[in-house]
Amino acid sequence: MIHYPTIPICIKLIFPFIRDRMAKREPVPQYEFEREGMKKLESTLELMKRSNYSPSLAKAAYLFCSVIDGHHFSNGNKRLAVALLTYFLLINGRDIHVPYIAELQRQMRRVFPRLEWEHIDAFSRAEEYFFYHLALVIADRNQKGNLSFSQEQKMVRTLLRYITR
Structure with a gap:
């Protein structure tokens, strides 16, 4: 079974993580208050569940590219894509390892x-x-x-x- 990020997970975990750990050099928006961005993000999170994005790495790639290319928010889209991708990989049991x-x-x-x-x-x-x-x-x-x-x-x-x- 594949586990997916959700809007509540974004609000409770992903957005605070980005603000705390990924906003050192450049500020990030209050994602949850950008209504259009939240609608686009919700749509992306739903679309990635479709069977035409299978297996899980296809879903991960779709999520990552959609958030970056879609420019859902006024700023912080790349950081959001990285955080969502990492979350998706980890909750689905993928180990991330880059040796050199x-x-x-x-x-x-x-x-x-x-x-x-x-x-x-x-x-x-x-x-x-x-x-x-x-x-x-x-x-x-x-x-x-x-x-x-x-x-x-x-x-x-x-x-x-x-x-x-």
């Missing part, structure tokens, strides 16, 4: 050849680099190229297979 930053860089560049790798002093773990760069590349047409939404999801699924067990 250099290997991660190679894998990500294999999938996204235009990837612009950034060194971030605040990061110490390869997983942080993975989620950061995956969100950036999906949000930046210069780095991802002219991929369709389904191609984009396929690329994300490929990388999720690499980092999950």
